[in-house]
Amino acid sequence: MAEFKNPFLDMDVQKMMGEFKLPNVDVDAVVAAQKKNIEALTSANQLAVEGMQAVARRQAEILRQTAEEVQKNMQSFMETGAPDAKVAKGTELTKTAFEKAISNMKELSEMVTKSNAEAFDVINKRVAESLDEIRDLTKAAKK
Numbered sequence: 001m002a003e004f005k006n007p008f009l010d011m012d013v014q015k016m017m018g019e020f021k022l023p024n025v026d027v028d029a030v031v032a033a034q035k036k037n038i039e040a041l042t043s044a045n046q047l048a049v050e051g052m053q054a055v056a057r058r059q060a061e062i063l064r065q066t067a068e069e070v071q072k073n074m075q076s077f078m079e080t081g082a083p084d085a086k087v088a089k090g091t092e093l094t095k096t097a098f099e100k101a102i103s104n105m106k107e108l109s110e111m112v113t114k115s116n117a118e119a120f121d122v123i124n125k126r127v128a129e130s131l132d133e134i135r136d137l138t139k140a141a142k143k
Helices: 013-019 027-078 083-142
Strands: none
Touching: 027 083
């Protein structure tokens, strides 16, 4: 019985791909478009990283400020005084701390939103450019 031989094992793929020609395709334009895509992704990633670093720095600053305020408020609260005055002061300190926490969360949320929007804008712009390039390449290929 004859031994089976896989015809694909004898194929020279590199030679075959070298002979394969796409009609009316501007390879340089395709390569340039891909380079622009990579540049846009790199830029968007850089913006995202910078945004997250800014958020982390701000969080650290908020933490430092909060620790200082807690220390100051505890000293003020521990001073001798009437129980009613301490309750009123404690309530006021709690209200102030809560309002500050909400304000800080809003600020951090806005920072993240802005950072994401900047990164998305880079990608969105490149997608629009890429679609225009594809349209132009197909028009050129039809000529």
